[in-house]
Amino acid sequence: MKAVHFGAGNIGRGFVGLLLHEAGYEVVFADVASELIDQLAAADSYQVHEVGEQPAVRTVDNFRALNSGSQEADVVAEIATADIVTTAVGPHILKFVAPVIARGIAARAAGLPPLQVMACENAINATDLLRAEVEGRWDTAVGSLAGAAVFANTAVDRIVPNQAPGQGLDVTVETFYEWVIDRTPFAGHAPVIPGATFVDELGPYIERKLFTVNTGHASAAYFGFEAGLEKISDAMADQDVAADVRAVLDETKELLVAKHGFNRDEQEAYVQKILGRFTNPHLPDTVNRVGRAPLRKLSRNERFIGPAAELAERGIVPEALLGAMAAALRFNDPADAEAVELGKILAESSAEEATAKITGLAAEHPLFPAVRSLVQERQTES
Ligand SMILES: NC(=O)c1ccc[n+]([C@@H]2O[C@H](COP(=O)([O-])OP(=O)(O)OC[C@H]3O[C@@H](n4cnc5c(N)ncnc54)[C@H](O)[C@@H]3O)[C@@H](O)[C@H]2O)c1
Numbered sequence: 212m213k214a215v216h217f218g219a220g221n222i223g224r225g226f227v228g229l230l231l232h233e234a235g236y237e238v239v240f241a242d243v244a245s246e247l248i249d250q251l252a253a254a255d256s257y258q259v260h261e262v263g264e265q266p267a268v269r270t271v272d273n274f275r276a277l278n279s280g281s282q283e284a285d286v287v288a289e290i291a292t293a294d295i296v297t298t299a300v301g302p303h304i305l306k307f308v309a310p311v312i313a314r315g316i317a318a319r320a321a322g323l324p325p326l327q328v329m330a331c332e333n334a335i336n337a338t339d340l341l342r343a344e345v346e347g348r349w350d351t352a353v354g355s356l357a358g359a360a361v362f363a364n365t366a367v368d369r370i371v372p373n374q375a376p377g378q379g380l381d382v383t384v385e386t387f388y389e390w391v392i393d394r395t396p397f398a399g400h401a402p403v404i405p406g407a408t409f410v411d412e413l414g415p416y417i418e419r420k421l422f423t424v425n426t427g428h429a430s431a432a433y434f435g436f437e438a439g440l441e442k443i444s445d446a447m448a449d450q451d452v453a454a455d456v457r458a459v460l461d462e463t464k465e466l467l468v469a470k471h472g473f474n475r476d477e478q479e480a481y482v483q484k485i486l487g488r489f490t491n492p493h494l495p496d497t498v499n500r501v502g503r504a505p506l507r508k509l510s511r512n513e514r515f516i517g518p519a520a521e522l523a524e525r526g527i528v529p530e531a532l533l534g535a536m537a538a539a540l541r542f543n544d545p546a547d548a549e550a551v552e553l554g555k556i557l558a559e560s561s562a563e564e565a566t567a568k569i570t571g572l573a574a575e576h577p578l579f580p581a582v583r584s585l586v587q588e589r590q591t592e593s
Protein backbone atom coordinates (compact mmCIF):
# COMPACT_ATOMS: atom_id res chain seq x y z
CA MET A 212 0.00 0.00 0.00
CA LYS A 213 1.31 3.46 -0.88
CA ALA A 214 0.35 6.97 0.22
CA VAL A 215 1.60 10.19 -1.35
CA HIS A 216 1.57 12.98 1.23
CA PHE A 217 1.98 16.66 0.24
CA GLY A 218 3.62 18.83 2.93
CA ALA A 219 6.40 17.23 4.97
CA GLY A 220 6.19 19.91 7.68
CA ASN A 221 5.04 19.74 11.29
CA ILE A 222 1.74 17.93 10.92
CA GLY A 223 2.90 16.04 7.83
CA ARG A 224 5.80 14.30 9.58
CA GLY A 225 4.41 14.46 13.14
CA PHE A 226 0.89 13.20 12.50
CA VAL A 227 -0.43 12.26 9.04
CA GLY A 228 2.80 10.60 7.90
CA LEU A 229 3.09 8.80 11.23
CA LEU A 230 -0.47 7.43 11.20
CA LEU A 231 -0.21 6.35 7.56
CA HIS A 232 3.10 4.65 8.34
CA GLU A 233 1.59 2.87 11.33
CA ALA A 234 -1.33 1.80 9.12
CA GLY A 235 1.19 -0.02 6.90
CA TYR A 236 1.50 2.46 4.02
CA GLU A 237 4.78 3.29 2.34
CA VAL A 238 4.70 7.10 2.50
CA VAL A 239 6.06 9.26 -0.32
CA PHE A 240 6.48 12.79 1.03
CA ALA A 241 6.14 15.56 -1.57
CA ASP A 242 7.21 19.09 -0.66
CA VAL A 243 8.77 22.14 -2.28
CA ALA A 244 11.27 22.80 0.53
CA SER A 245 14.43 21.44 -1.13
CA GLU A 246 16.56 21.13 1.99
CA LEU A 247 13.83 19.24 3.84
CA ILE A 248 13.23 16.90 0.91
CA ASP A 249 16.96 16.24 0.50
CA GLN A 250 17.20 15.41 4.22
CA LEU A 251 14.18 13.08 4.06
CA ALA A 252 15.41 11.42 0.88
CA ALA A 253 18.77 10.71 2.54
CA ALA A 254 17.25 9.38 5.79
CA ASP A 255 16.07 5.86 6.61
CA SER A 256 13.90 6.96 9.53
CA TYR A 257 12.93 9.81 11.84
CA GLN A 258 11.41 9.90 15.30
CA VAL A 259 8.22 11.44 16.64
CA HIS A 260 8.61 12.47 20.29
CA GLU A 261 5.25 12.62 22.05
CA VAL A 262 5.48 14.91 25.09
CA GLY A 263 3.07 15.41 27.99
CA GLU A 264 1.39 12.72 30.04
CA GLN A 265 2.68 9.28 29.04
CA PRO A 266 5.47 10.45 26.74
CA ALA A 267 6.55 8.07 23.97
CA VAL A 268 8.86 7.92 20.98
CA ARG A 269 7.68 6.48 17.66
CA THR A 270 9.86 5.70 14.67
CA VAL A 271 8.76 6.35 11.11
CA ASP A 272 10.55 4.50 8.31
CA ASN A 273 9.61 3.01 4.94
CA PHE A 274 9.24 6.43 3.34
CA ARG A 275 10.65 8.22 0.33
CA ALA A 276 10.69 11.92 -0.53
CA LEU A 277 10.26 13.90 -3.75
CA ASN A 278 10.46 17.59 -4.57
CA SER A 279 7.04 18.38 -6.02
CA GLY A 280 8.51 21.46 -7.71
CA SER A 281 11.54 20.01 -9.51
CA GLN A 282 10.39 16.35 -9.64
CA GLU A 283 6.80 16.88 -10.67
CA ALA A 284 6.78 14.06 -13.23
CA ASP A 285 7.98 11.62 -10.56
CA VAL A 286 5.23 12.76 -8.19
CA VAL A 287 2.65 12.24 -10.97
CA ALA A 288 3.98 8.70 -11.49
CA GLU A 289 3.77 7.97 -7.74
CA ILE A 290 0.16 9.21 -7.58
CA ALA A 291 -0.68 7.05 -10.59
CA THR A 292 0.08 3.92 -8.55
CA ALA A 293 -0.83 5.15 -5.04
CA ASP A 294 -3.79 4.16 -2.87
CA ILE A 295 -4.06 7.41 -0.92
CA VAL A 296 -3.13 11.07 -1.39
CA THR A 297 -3.15 13.36 1.63
CA THR A 298 -2.15 17.00 2.08
CA ALA A 299 -1.03 19.16 5.01
CA VAL A 300 0.24 22.26 3.21
CA GLY A 301 -2.17 24.98 4.38
CA PRO A 302 -5.61 25.68 2.85
CA HIS A 303 -4.28 28.49 0.62
CA ILE A 304 -1.70 26.13 -0.94
CA LEU A 305 -4.24 23.53 -2.11
CA LYS A 306 -4.62 25.28 -5.47
CA PHE A 307 -0.91 24.80 -6.10
CA VAL A 308 -0.87 21.05 -5.41
CA ALA A 309 -4.14 20.39 -7.29
CA PRO A 310 -2.62 20.37 -10.83
CA VAL A 311 -0.10 17.63 -10.02
CA ILE A 312 -2.80 15.60 -8.25
CA ALA A 313 -5.06 15.97 -11.31
CA ARG A 314 -2.26 14.77 -13.59
CA GLY A 315 -1.52 11.85 -11.27
CA ILE A 316 -5.17 10.76 -11.24
CA ALA A 317 -5.34 11.06 -15.03
CA ALA A 318 -2.26 8.81 -15.33
CA ARG A 319 -3.81 5.91 -13.36
CA ALA A 320 -4.28 2.65 -15.20
CA ALA A 321 -7.84 1.62 -15.94
CA GLY A 322 -9.14 -0.90 -13.44
CA LEU A 323 -7.29 0.49 -10.41
CA PRO A 324 -9.48 1.25 -7.40
CA PRO A 325 -10.25 4.98 -7.10
CA LEU A 326 -7.50 7.06 -5.48
CA GLN A 327 -8.54 8.12 -1.97
CA VAL A 328 -7.83 11.85 -1.48
CA MET A 329 -7.96 13.61 1.90
CA ALA A 330 -6.87 17.17 2.69
CA CYS A 331 -5.75 17.41 6.32
CA GLU A 332 -5.92 21.17 6.80
CA ASN A 333 -7.50 23.43 9.40
CA ALA A 334 -10.43 24.59 7.32
CA ILE A 335 -14.03 23.56 6.99
CA ASN A 336 -14.29 20.95 4.23
CA ALA A 337 -10.76 21.49 2.92
CA THR A 338 -11.03 18.37 0.74
CA ASP A 339 -13.99 19.96 -1.07
CA LEU A 340 -11.75 22.95 -1.82
CA LEU A 341 -9.07 20.60 -3.15
CA ARG A 342 -11.59 18.64 -5.23
CA ALA A 343 -12.90 21.88 -6.78
CA GLU A 344 -9.32 22.81 -7.73
CA VAL A 345 -8.67 19.34 -9.20
CA GLU A 346 -11.98 19.48 -11.11
CA GLY A 347 -10.94 22.84 -12.54
CA ARG A 348 -7.89 21.17 -14.07
CA TRP A 349 -9.50 17.88 -15.07
CA ASP A 350 -9.50 16.93 -18.73
CA THR A 351 -12.91 15.32 -19.23
CA ALA A 352 -11.57 13.55 -22.34
CA VAL A 353 -9.60 11.29 -19.93
CA GLY A 354 -12.82 10.01 -18.34
CA SER A 355 -14.80 10.72 -15.23
CA LEU A 356 -12.98 12.16 -12.21
CA ALA A 357 -15.62 10.62 -9.95
CA GLY A 358 -14.70 7.16 -11.23
CA ALA A 359 -10.97 7.72 -10.72
CA ALA A 360 -10.83 9.31 -7.26
CA VAL A 361 -12.87 9.70 -4.09
CA PHE A 362 -12.51 12.83 -2.00
CA ALA A 363 -13.22 12.70 1.73
CA ASN A 364 -13.27 15.62 4.14
CA THR A 365 -11.43 15.22 7.43
CA ALA A 366 -10.74 17.02 10.72
CA VAL A 367 -7.22 16.65 12.07
CA ASP A 368 -6.22 17.50 15.60
CA ARG A 369 -2.76 17.29 17.13
CA ILE A 370 -0.68 20.25 18.30
CA VAL A 371 2.64 20.14 16.47
CA PRO A 372 4.78 23.22 17.18
CA ASN A 373 7.52 24.54 14.94
CA GLN A 374 10.55 22.36 15.52
CA ALA A 375 13.74 23.56 17.16
CA PRO A 376 16.59 24.17 14.74
CA GLY A 377 19.08 21.35 14.91
CA GLN A 378 16.42 18.72 15.60
CA GLY A 379 16.80 17.37 12.07
CA LEU A 380 13.75 15.47 10.86
CA ASP A 381 12.56 14.47 14.34
CA VAL A 382 9.31 16.04 15.47
CA THR A 383 8.07 16.92 18.95
CA VAL A 384 4.29 16.63 19.28
CA GLU A 385 1.67 16.41 22.01
CA THR A 386 0.45 12.94 22.97
CA PHE A 387 -3.18 13.70 22.03
CA TYR A 388 -4.42 13.21 18.49
CA GLU A 389 -7.68 12.87 16.64
CA TRP A 390 -8.23 12.29 12.91
CA VAL A 391 -11.91 12.19 12.00
CA ILE A 392 -12.76 11.21 8.41
CA ASP A 393 -16.04 11.31 6.49
CA ARG A 394 -16.83 7.66 5.74
CA THR A 395 -19.58 8.28 3.21
CA PRO A 396 -17.58 8.95 0.00
CA PHE A 397 -15.77 5.60 0.27
CA ALA A 398 -18.93 3.56 -0.39
CA GLY A 399 -17.87 0.74 1.91
CA HIS A 400 -14.19 0.79 0.93
CA ALA A 401 -12.75 3.21 3.49
CA PRO A 402 -9.02 2.80 4.11
CA VAL A 403 -7.97 1.02 7.28
CA ILE A 404 -6.08 3.58 9.37
CA PRO A 405 -5.88 2.60 13.04
CA GLY A 406 -6.12 5.78 15.07
CA ALA A 407 -8.47 7.47 12.58
CA THR A 408 -12.19 7.64 13.32
CA PHE A 409 -14.65 7.30 10.44
CA VAL A 410 -18.03 9.04 10.83
CA ASP A 411 -21.16 9.38 8.72
CA GLU A 412 -21.68 13.07 9.45
CA LEU A 413 -18.42 15.00 9.65
CA GLY A 414 -19.80 18.59 9.62
CA PRO A 415 -20.43 18.88 13.39
CA TYR A 416 -16.98 17.38 14.19
CA ILE A 417 -15.15 19.84 11.92
CA GLU A 418 -16.97 22.81 13.43
CA ARG A 419 -16.48 21.51 16.94
CA LYS A 420 -12.75 21.14 16.34
CA LEU A 421 -12.24 24.47 14.54
CA PHE A 422 -14.49 26.52 16.85
CA THR A 423 -13.11 25.00 20.06
CA VAL A 424 -9.47 23.91 19.56
CA ASN A 425 -8.56 26.53 16.98
CA THR A 426 -10.73 29.40 18.27
CA GLY A 427 -9.36 28.84 21.78
CA HIS A 428 -5.81 28.37 20.56
CA ALA A 429 -5.83 31.52 18.40
CA SER A 430 -7.41 33.48 21.27
CA ALA A 431 -4.60 32.35 23.59
CA ALA A 432 -2.09 33.40 20.91
CA TYR A 433 -3.52 36.88 20.32
CA PHE A 434 -4.19 37.66 23.99
CA GLY A 435 -0.75 36.24 24.83
CA PHE A 436 0.92 38.34 22.11
CA GLU A 437 -0.80 41.46 23.49
CA ALA A 438 0.49 40.56 26.96
CA GLY A 439 4.04 40.26 25.58
CA LEU A 440 4.26 36.50 26.15
CA GLU A 441 6.06 34.09 23.84
CA LYS A 442 4.87 30.58 24.64
CA ILE A 443 1.27 29.39 24.53
CA SER A 444 1.71 27.61 27.86
CA ASP A 445 2.94 30.89 29.41
CA ALA A 446 -0.05 32.72 27.95
CA MET A 447 -2.37 30.14 29.51
CA ALA A 448 -0.56 30.53 32.85
CA ASP A 449 -1.53 34.22 32.84
CA GLN A 450 -4.83 34.43 34.74
CA ASP A 451 -6.28 37.22 32.60
CA VAL A 452 -5.45 35.47 29.34
CA ALA A 453 -6.81 32.16 30.65
CA ALA A 454 -10.08 33.84 31.73
CA ASP A 455 -10.45 35.55 28.35
CA VAL A 456 -9.85 32.27 26.49
CA ARG A 457 -12.35 30.47 28.73
CA ALA A 458 -14.95 33.17 28.04
CA VAL A 459 -14.45 32.74 24.28
CA LEU A 460 -14.93 28.98 24.58
CA ASP A 461 -18.10 29.50 26.63
CA GLU A 462 -19.55 31.37 23.67
CA THR A 463 -18.57 28.79 21.08
CA LYS A 464 -19.79 26.04 23.40
CA GLU A 465 -23.25 27.66 23.45
CA LEU A 466 -23.30 27.79 19.67
CA LEU A 467 -22.09 24.20 19.20
CA VAL A 468 -24.60 22.84 21.71
CA ALA A 469 -27.47 24.82 20.19
CA LYS A 470 -26.54 24.21 16.56
CA HIS A 471 -25.37 20.60 16.55
CA GLY A 472 -27.06 19.24 19.67
CA PHE A 473 -23.78 18.25 21.34
CA ASN A 474 -24.41 17.18 24.91
CA ARG A 475 -23.57 20.17 27.14
CA ASP A 476 -21.56 18.10 29.66
CA GLU A 477 -19.63 16.33 26.90
CA GLN A 478 -18.83 19.66 25.27
CA GLU A 479 -17.67 21.02 28.62
CA ALA A 480 -15.40 17.99 29.06
CA TYR A 481 -14.07 18.57 25.51
CA VAL A 482 -13.34 22.22 26.39
CA GLN A 483 -11.58 21.22 29.62
CA LYS A 484 -9.46 18.66 27.79
CA ILE A 485 -8.42 21.26 25.23
CA LEU A 486 -7.56 23.91 27.82
CA GLY A 487 -5.36 21.27 29.45
CA ARG A 488 -3.63 20.64 26.10
CA PHE A 489 -2.86 24.36 25.69
CA THR A 490 -1.16 24.45 29.10
CA ASN A 491 1.19 21.53 28.31
CA PRO A 492 4.55 23.01 29.44
CA HIS A 493 6.52 20.34 27.56
CA LEU A 494 5.24 21.62 24.23
CA PRO A 495 7.43 24.47 22.97
CA ASP A 496 4.60 26.15 21.06
CA THR A 497 4.62 29.90 20.44
CA VAL A 498 2.02 32.66 20.11
CA ASN A 499 3.66 33.57 16.78
CA ARG A 500 3.05 30.13 15.25
CA VAL A 501 -0.47 29.77 16.60
CA GLY A 502 -1.38 33.34 15.64
CA ARG A 503 0.17 33.01 12.16
CA ALA A 504 -1.81 34.19 9.15
CA PRO A 505 -4.29 36.48 10.95
CA LEU A 506 -6.11 37.38 7.72
CA ARG A 507 -6.95 33.70 7.18
CA LYS A 508 -8.00 33.37 10.81
CA LEU A 509 -10.20 36.50 10.64
CA SER A 510 -11.85 35.46 7.37
CA ARG A 511 -15.58 34.80 7.00
CA ASN A 512 -15.90 31.07 7.69
CA GLU A 513 -12.96 30.76 10.05
CA ARG A 514 -12.55 30.38 13.82
CA PHE A 515 -13.64 33.88 14.90
CA ILE A 516 -16.07 35.39 12.42
CA GLY A 517 -17.63 31.97 11.71
CA PRO A 518 -19.03 31.35 15.22
CA ALA A 519 -19.45 35.06 16.08
CA ALA A 520 -21.59 35.63 12.97
CA GLU A 521 -23.81 32.69 13.82
CA LEU A 522 -24.22 33.89 17.41
CA ALA A 523 -25.10 37.38 16.16
CA GLU A 524 -27.65 35.86 13.77
CA ARG A 525 -29.20 34.21 16.84
CA GLY A 526 -29.47 37.59 18.57
CA ILE A 527 -26.48 37.04 20.88
CA VAL A 528 -23.67 39.61 21.14
CA PRO A 529 -20.44 37.55 21.20
CA GLU A 530 -18.55 39.86 23.56
CA ALA A 531 -15.66 37.47 24.28
CA LEU A 532 -15.13 36.58 20.61
CA LEU A 533 -15.13 40.29 19.78
CA GLY A 534 -12.46 40.76 22.46
CA ALA A 535 -10.34 38.07 20.84
CA MET A 536 -10.82 39.68 17.42
CA ALA A 537 -9.71 43.01 18.86
CA ALA A 538 -6.52 41.28 20.04
CA ALA A 539 -6.12 39.63 16.61
CA LEU A 540 -6.22 43.07 14.98
CA ARG A 541 -3.20 43.97 17.16
CA PHE A 542 -1.12 40.95 16.06
CA ASN A 543 1.58 42.93 14.28
CA ASP A 544 4.32 40.28 14.03
CA PRO A 545 6.69 41.74 11.39
CA ALA A 546 7.79 38.22 10.37
CA ASP A 547 4.24 37.24 9.40
CA ALA A 548 3.30 38.31 5.85
CA GLU A 549 -0.43 38.34 6.63
CA ALA A 550 0.08 40.40 9.80
CA VAL A 551 1.98 42.95 7.69
CA GLU A 552 -0.81 42.92 5.09
CA LEU A 553 -3.40 43.35 7.88
CA GLY A 554 -1.49 46.42 9.10
CA LYS A 555 -1.56 47.84 5.56
CA ILE A 556 -5.30 47.28 5.20
CA LEU A 557 -5.92 48.98 8.54
CA ALA A 558 -3.71 51.91 7.58
CA GLU A 559 -5.00 52.43 4.04
CA SER A 560 -8.75 51.72 4.17
CA SER A 561 -11.75 53.26 5.88
CA ALA A 562 -13.12 51.29 8.84
CA GLU A 563 -16.03 50.15 6.66
CA GLU A 564 -13.77 48.95 3.84
CA ALA A 565 -11.24 47.33 6.17
CA THR A 566 -13.98 45.43 8.01
CA ALA A 567 -15.39 44.09 4.75
CA LYS A 568 -11.92 43.21 3.38
CA ILE A 569 -10.70 41.49 6.52
CA THR A 570 -13.84 39.61 7.54
CA GLY A 571 -15.82 39.13 4.33
CA LEU A 572 -18.93 40.19 6.29
CA ALA A 573 -21.67 42.00 4.37
CA ALA A 574 -22.37 45.50 5.73
CA GLU A 575 -25.94 44.40 6.53
CA HIS A 576 -24.81 41.50 8.72
CA PRO A 577 -25.76 41.95 12.41
CA LEU A 578 -22.11 41.39 13.43
CA PHE A 579 -20.73 44.03 11.06
CA PRO A 580 -21.21 47.16 13.23
CA ALA A 581 -19.47 45.61 16.25
CA VAL A 582 -16.46 44.51 14.21
CA ARG A 583 -16.31 47.87 12.42
CA SER A 584 -16.06 49.52 15.88
CA LEU A 585 -13.10 47.27 16.75
CA VAL A 586 -11.43 48.14 13.47
CA GLN A 587 -12.03 51.85 14.03
CA GLU A 588 -10.63 51.62 17.55
CA ARG A 589 -7.53 49.84 16.22
CA GLN A 590 -7.09 52.45 13.48
CA THR A 591 -7.15 55.31 15.99
CA GLU A 592 -4.42 53.58 18.06
CA SER A 593 -1.94 53.38 15.15
N1 LIG B 1 0.86 22.07 13.28
C1 LIG B 1 -0.31 21.78 13.81
O1 LIG B 1 -0.46 21.74 15.06
C2 LIG B 1 -1.49 21.46 12.94
C3 LIG B 1 -2.51 20.65 13.46
C4 LIG B 1 -3.63 20.36 12.68
C5 LIG B 1 -3.69 20.85 11.39
N2 LIG B 1 -2.69 21.62 10.91
C6 LIG B 1 -2.82 22.09 9.52
O2 LIG B 1 -1.90 21.40 8.70
C7 LIG B 1 -1.46 22.24 7.64
C8 LIG B 1 0.06 22.34 7.68
O3 LIG B 1 0.45 22.91 8.91
P1 LIG B 1 1.90 22.69 9.51
O4 LIG B 1 1.85 23.21 10.88
O5 LIG B 1 2.36 21.31 9.25
O6 LIG B 1 2.73 23.73 8.60
P2 LIG B 1 4.24 23.60 8.13
O7 LIG B 1 4.59 24.94 7.62
O8 LIG B 1 5.07 22.98 9.17
O9 LIG B 1 4.17 22.57 6.91
C9 LIG B 1 3.64 22.89 5.65
C10 LIG B 1 4.54 22.25 4.60
O10 LIG B 1 3.94 22.46 3.32
C11 LIG B 1 5.00 22.68 2.40
N3 LIG B 1 4.50 23.32 1.20
C12 LIG B 1 4.24 24.63 0.98
N4 LIG B 1 3.85 24.81 -0.29
C13 LIG B 1 3.86 23.60 -0.88
C14 LIG B 1 3.57 23.15 -2.20
N5 LIG B 1 3.16 23.99 -3.16
N6 LIG B 1 3.70 21.84 -2.46
C15 LIG B 1 4.10 20.96 -1.50
N7 LIG B 1 4.40 21.34 -0.24
C16 LIG B 1 4.27 22.64 0.06
C17 LIG B 1 5.98 23.55 3.18
O11 LIG B 1 7.26 23.55 2.58
C18 LIG B 1 5.95 22.89 4.55
O12 LIG B 1 6.94 21.88 4.66
C19 LIG B 1 -2.19 23.58 7.85
O13 LIG B 1 -3.38 23.56 7.12
C20 LIG B 1 -2.50 23.56 9.34
O14 LIG B 1 -3.58 24.37 9.68
C21 LIG B 1 -1.58 21.93 11.64
Ligand SMILES: O=P(O)(O)OC[C@@H](O)[C@@H](O)[C@H](O)[C@H](O)CO
Pocket residue numbers: 333367368369370371424425428429500501502503504
Ligand atom coordinates in the same frame (compact mmCIF):
# COMPACT_ATOMS: atom_id res chain seq x y z
O1 LIG C 1 -2.58 25.76 11.72
P1 LIG C 1 -3.35 27.04 11.88
O2 LIG C 1 -2.55 28.23 11.51
O3 LIG C 1 -4.69 26.99 11.22
O4 LIG C 1 -3.67 27.19 13.44
C1 LIG C 1 -2.62 27.20 14.38
C2 LIG C 1 -2.88 26.19 15.47
O5 LIG C 1 -4.04 26.53 16.18
C3 LIG C 1 -3.06 24.78 14.89
O6 LIG C 1 -2.00 24.42 14.07
C4 LIG C 1 -3.23 23.75 16.02
O7 LIG C 1 -2.00 23.48 16.62
C5 LIG C 1 -3.86 22.49 15.50
O8 LIG C 1 -4.99 22.76 14.75
C6 LIG C 1 -4.19 21.51 16.59
O9 LIG C 1 -4.90 20.45 16.05
